Amino acid sequence: MPTALQTTCPPAALLLARLLPAALFLHEGFAKLGNYAGAVRYGEAFGVPGVLMPGAIAVELGCGVALVLGLFTRTAALLLAMFCVATAVIFHTKFGETNQLLHFEKNFALAGALLALAVAGPGPWSVSDLKSATSARE
Numbered sequence: 001m002p003t004a005l006q007t008t009c010p011p012a013a014l015l016l017a018r019l020l021p022a023a024l025f026l027h028e029g030f031a032k033l034g035n036y037a038g039a040v041r042y043g044e045a046f047g048v049p050g051v052l053m054p055g056a057i058a059v060e061l062g063c064g065v066a067l068v069l070g071l072f073t074r075t076a077a078l079l080l081a082m083f084c085v086a087t088a089v090i091f092h093t094k095f096g097e098t099n100q101l102l103h104f105e106k107n108f109a110l111a112g113a114l115l116a117l118a119v120a121g122p123g124p125w126s127v128s129d130l131k132s133a134t135s136a137r138e
Contacts, residue, residue: 070126
């Protein structure tokens with residue numbers, strides 16, 4: 001028989017696995033909206049066309065909200081993992097600078113965590129699970 005710890009920790013851990021990266025992406029998406037021109041200039045300095053900024057913001061905000069809700073979690077986590085790898089490779093390759101190396105490594109570590117979340121799914125404390133439970137009762 002599972003202990004209280006075994007039945008409570010996995011759902012709580014999956015909730016945190018969704019909320020912690022979501023907070024980062026939501027913050028960054030809103031920061032880009034708040035300083036749109038600066039974000040475009042920054043991206044363009046690395047060769048990223050400004051026309052891609054709305055897509056980047058949409059990924060960060062849309063997938064961030066999806067993670068919070070636990071809705072389309074696998075897809076959102078996979079998109080964000082790819083986003084992390086892309087941003088690491090585009091923006092953080094000056095490995096001689098400790099800060100850049102740290103951001104590169106952090107992006108890959110976050111991508112790994114997001115891939116694990118994509119495999120695990122949202123867990124029982126999610127809108128997806130609530131929808132499944134409601135559908136099963138009907």
